Amino acid sequence: MSGYTYFPGCSLKGNSKSYEESILPVFREIGLPLEELDDWNCCGATAYFSVDDTMAAAICGRNLSLAEKTGKDIVAPCAGCFLTLKKSNAFLTSRQPKSEKILKALKTAGCEYQGTVKVKHPLEILVKEVGRDAIKAKIRRPLAGLKVACYYGCQLVRPYTDFDDPDYPTTLDGLMEVAGATAVDYAAKTRCCGGSLTGTIEDVGLRLNYILLKEAKRKGADCVVTICPLCQFNLEITQDKMVKRFGDDVRLPVLYFSQLLGLALGLERADLGFARSIVSLKPLWEKLGNGGPR
Amino acid sequence: MDIPIKVKYEEDLDPHFLSEIKSLSMAENIEGCIQCGTCSSSCPMAVYMDYPPRKIIAMVKNGLKEEALRSFTIWLCPSCYACQVRCPAQIKITDVMYALKRKAIESKVYPSRFAIPVLDREMSRLIAKHGRNSELWLILRLYLKSRHFTDMMKMAPLGIKLMKTGRMSLRMESIKNKKQLKTLLSALQEEA
Numbered sequence: 001m002s003g004y005t006y007f008p009g010c011s012l013k014g015n016s017k018s019y020e021e022s023i024l025p026v027f028r029e030i031g032l033p034l035e036e037l038d039d040w041n042c043c044g045a046t047a048y049f050s051v052d053d054t055m056a057a058a059i060c061g062r063n064l065s066l067a068e069k070t071g072k073d074i075v076a077p078c079a080g081c082f083l084t085l086k087k088s089n090a091f092l093t094s095r096q097p098k099s100e101k102i103l104k105a106l107k108t109a110g111c112e113y114q115g116t117v118k119v120k121h122p123l124e125i126l127v128k129e130v131g132r133d134a135i136k137a138k139i140r141r142p143l144a145g146l147k148v149a150c151y152y153g154c155q156l157v158r159p160y161t162d163f164d165d166p167d168y169p170t171t172l173d174g175l176m177e178v179a180g181a182t183a184v185d186y187a188a189k190t191r192c193c194g195g196s197l198t199g200t201i202e203d204v205g206l207r208l209n210y211i212l213l214k215e216a217k218r219k220g221a222d223c224v225v226t227i228c229p230l231c232q233f234n235l236e237i238t239q240d241k242m243v244k245r246f247g248d249d250v251r252l253p254v255l256y257f258s259q260l261l262g263l264a265l266g267l268e269r270a271d272l273g274f275a276r277s278i279v280s281l282k283p284l285w286e287k288l289g290n291g292g293p294r
Numbered sequence: 295m296d297i298p299i300k301v302k303y304e305e306d307l308d309p310h311f312l313s314e315i316k317s318l319s320m321a322e323n324i325e326g327c328i329q330c331g332t333c334s335s336s337c338p339m340a341v342y343m344d345y346p347p348r349k350i351i352a353m354v355k356n357g358l359k360e361e362a363l364r365s366f367t368i369w370l371c372p373s374c375y376a377c378q379v380r381c382p383a384q385i386k387i388t389d390v391m392y393a394l395k396r397k398a399i400e401s402k403v404y405p406s407r408f409a410i411p412v413l414d415r416e417m418s419r420l421i422a423k424h425g426r427n428s429e430l431w432l433i434l435r436l437y438l439k440s441r442h443f444t445d446m447m448k449m450a451p452l453g454i455k456l457m458k459t460g461r462m463s464l465r466m467e468s469i470k471n472k473k474q475l476k477t478l479l480s481a482l483q484e485e486a
Binding site for chain 1: 395
């Protein structure tokens with residue numbers, strides 16, 4: 001059975017709509033349609049695990065059980081959802097007294113879980129299952145001349161490192177090169193953006209994100225490419241404040257990898273969520289020549 | 295200079311703290327820590343912390359319960375797992391931080407209007423009740439319960455930009471089968 005069960009999570013239906021708007025057409029183009037999980041609930045992210053880990057694993061168990069009924073594996077584009085579901089999946093199938101209790105409660109609620117679902121990230125599927133050659137064959141408009149800083153953040157590559165290196169991953173760089181862009185050597189690629197700290201202790205959040213943008217600028221990147229909604233949000237919305245706070249113009253477009261891949265695959269610019277960017281994308285279009293692919 | 299004299303005695307240590315955190319975090323090998331400091335040097339937050347991660351692990355090992363639970367380190371940890379994947383003793387340090395957060399919330403030893411635990415609590419409540427998080431409502435609750443109204447007004451320009459680009463809505467999100475979620479969570483509460 002081809003295709004995956006798509007788990008959007010709160011972000012892809014909220015502030016990172018452009019991620020959903022680009023990942024769905026990209027997967028359709030690749031020939032792996034994504035079908036949204038019916039009545040999914042939020043993963044709980046780091047928040048629920050900080051308050052009550054039993055409840056947190058249980059609500060993830062509900063999603064896994066719903067996905068199991070579809071007979072397809074889960075694809076979770078948000079790095080937070082990806083890790084939370086993956087971690088809960090490992091825990092729920094670990095046959096410990098604590099996890100058995102949760103499985104029992106899931107059964108009581110009518111969401112029995114056998115443990116057959118795998119949780120994957122779209123990047124993992126593209127590079128490991130579809131493969132570079134198959135993607136390369138579909139590239140219609142290479143992103144020639146575009147220099148990108150590939151930012152992986154934390155929770156995609158850690159602590160589970162099944163498909164890339166936890167400190168210096170390269171799969172996204174490789175994918176962007178397939179799309180015709182040049183990946184700059186971005187030393188901060190897995191340095192944490194601080195997650196929700198931008199909303200809780202703003203000054204710490206600003207400093208962390210400033211380091212990330214500064215390094216991307218220093219390496220001559222035209223934009224930062226992300227795989228996580230919270231990374232994208234933090235790196236984008238803090239830019240005006242950063243200019244004021246540090247007196248340094250580090251403004252750069254911050255995009256989802258699926259938006260750039262979509263462009264390279266020949267999809268329409270208007271259909272990939274670019275209009276939702278708060279930072280000006282003008283330099284990006286100029287760089288891509290003739291206002292960029294339309 | 296008036297410097298208070300601080301002496302700590304063995305009686306001040308909690309002999310059960312280590313086993314408690316071990317069981318909460320499922321990090322069975324905390325005692326294997328050799329205090330090498332790889333965690334602290336890997337941590338992007340260490341510079342902002344009152345105690346770097348290495349010291350927190352030492353506190354857990356030695357029963358310095360009050361110091362560990364009252365530290366701001368545990369809240370500043372954004373769960374990036376840099377320490378955990380590099381730890382030569384393979385200690386699940388991030389999971390230890392999670393366990394300490396839960397213990398601190400349970401023991402109510404954090405500043406009551408401190409934004410980080412407030413966010414964790416409010417997001418969990420929203421999800422437990424509706425099955426979904428609603429970004430705008432979460433932010434509103436965070437500000438009302440952790441800050442002043444004037445701070446929230448400073449966020450207005452960003453809120454407007456997000457609304458204009460369709461990235462934020464007033465809608466309260468919810469799942470269809472809330473009854474199932476309720477049954478699930480109450481089945482677990484009864485167990486506990």
